[in-house]
Amino acid sequence: MATFLLIIIYLAFIGLGLPDSVLGAAWPVMQTDLGAPLETAGLLFMTIAGGTIVSSLASGMILKRFGTGMVTFVSTFMTAGALLGFYFAPSVFWLFLFAIPLGLGAGAVDSGLNDYVATHYKAHHMSWLHSFWGVGATLGPIIMAQFITSQNSWNNGYLTISVIQFLLVIILLFALPLWSKVKAPSNTSLNKEIDSSTLESTHGDTANISPLKINGVKLALTSFLFYCGVEATVGLWGSSYLVDVKNIPAAVAAQWVSFYYGGITIGRFITGFITFKLGNRTLIRMGQLLALIGAVLLVLPFPPTFSLVGFVMVGLGLAPIFPCMLHETPTRFGKNHSQTIMGYQMAVAYTGSTFMPPLLGFIASQTSIGIFPFCVVLFIAAMLLSSEKLNKVLKRKSSLNRKDTTSSVI
Template sequence: MYSFLLAIIYVAFVSLGLPDSLVGSGWPVMHQDLGVPVAFAGILTMIIALGTIVSSLASERITLRFGAGAVTAVSVGMTAAALVGFSVSDQFWMLCLWAIPYGIGAGAVDAALNNYVALHYAARHMNWLHSFWGVGASISPFVMGYAISSGQGWSVAYLVIGLVQAVLTLALLASIPLWGKVDDARTRTSTIETHDLTEDAPAQKGGAPVPLGTALRVPGVVLILLAFFAYCALESTALVWSATYLVAERGALPAAAAMLGALFVLGLTAGRFLAGFFADRVGDRALIRGGFLAIGVGSLFLLLPLPTDVVGFVGLVIVGLGCAPIYPAIIHSTPGNFGRRNSQAIIGIQMAAAYVGSTLAPPLFGVLSTWTGMWIFPVFIGVLVVLGLVMSERLNRVVAVPAGRRSAEA
């Protein structure tokens, strides 16, 4: 039962990644067909981001009322409908309308799935699951590229991914009863192991949600929100601006820089897959610390004023590998740091902080680089590394984890 549901969750994480690269990979053609400026992509992604932030903040209330399985199924169904809607849109305002359910569905499923896995499965699965997200994010640009190169158009790519999401929705709907059985069994086991049937028990379906103000007052929550904001800000900035930096400052050929941008995502995916093999032994705190330190080393490589672009390529690969374990480790450590009862509420807030960071940082860097020059890229990354590392280390001193508490259930 546990393994079958885990397999479904793995597929769901692939589904989470599938739509994330579609707008970026298809926009060079989409904006021409729709007759809008290329900058309008920012409007579309902002609408999606706002939807994800709102639904992330509301995720605990929704999940407690309907259950993680139902929320996941309905949320994936919303993204499926939105993607099919994108495929039939021939005006930009239509895309904006469909972006609303797209963002709401993405935020709700992200928070619900991450909390469920953090509560019920080991750290290795959290890393591998986020690696599967990377698989989905890596597949969709190829789907978009084939649809455009074959003359079928960008709308076909959205339709194909939307239909894949629709099939997954049916599988998730059929699996809803299984989520409750696994949830009950895992809760009974975990509460017996911790000898705590009240404070450390996870919030149950139908229970009272933790108010936002109460969650923010839990010791250490603000620190982890700042650390998560910093991480997601530097990851999104690297994804958007690394190729431009390598061309403008390191003299790389545009084709080589673009290829390295793809390697950054693949490195992120591979790094999370590898981290899964030792995550349970090393622990979440060491993964977070090591990840930030690796990113710092990579940013120093990028900053070195050497005449070859190879050092810059190596630096960016190191940044990608450093990024790999941080996101899943922060999520997986949440129940242990703040209590299982608070985890859904706090993970929802963390998701909101993540989307704020990933939405605001790239345009902020764009403005900053116009004033200072593109050379500021590794410095910008380095500042975010320091913020994330300092906040996470302060959290380690604030949060006292009892020696008998397990970081995960197998």
């Protein structure tokens, strides 16, 4: 039964990923049909992510009152209805209106499921969970590209994705009793694992101080800010860059962006197996370096095919970073503060998704979308720098804790 619940959680993350990548893939066609300026996509994205921030900050209270299963069901229903609204929307105003429930629906379920898996399951399950988000994020542009190619219609693409979401809503409705039945017995072994892995992190007086004052927390938040800034920026503006700068047809550009999300998906699936051999910190560093190399390929004046390679490399590089950083939270900062810090991390992550893509869109509207690859390189470099500084802080803290332990034994 616990395995069946895990399958339900994976399905919920497919539904979470489906809408995330569609707007960027469809925007080159939507912009023409609606007569909207380029930066409108960034503002729509900001509205969606803003709703996600609000619901994620309130998720702790909501989850405690209604439970993860009910929150997941209601949130998925909200996103399905919002996507149906996108299909019927006659103007940009209505898109903004339906963007609000689309964002609100995503935030609570994302925070709830991430905290549930980080607390109750091992690292490979977290990677596979986000791999299934990638399945949804990959399918979104593929579905949209199919309708753009065959019908030159973005509306029907949104309708199809909405129908898929409603089917998921039905599954979640029938699965509601399952959450209460398997929740309690699934966490025993993992809690022992977390307790033993966080002895160093919780040593000392950190239990009595504000989570934001713990050494390294702000650097971790910075890493999440730039990670989500990169992921969202590539997903939103990748198609526009390929169409306007590389002269790639809109349908082909949408497919290439789906390969980017495919890289994230496949990378996270593979990462789930690699976690048996390599630690989270090593995987985070390797992913950041690979993503940086892929971003540099986008900057260099190579033929368009190299852009496809660059998109896939960035996706593969980003794959392990987010789930590994989330799963590392109890180890980095101790179990006592992990739930609170997890909430902070999700809120800051959504802040990066909210403001960085629109900022690039605003600058691009004043200059050129050609700045896209340079911004991607800058964001990844900033993420790598903050992550490496955090590793140094944690290493120093670990060394001091071992000295304190040795002194107390003597």
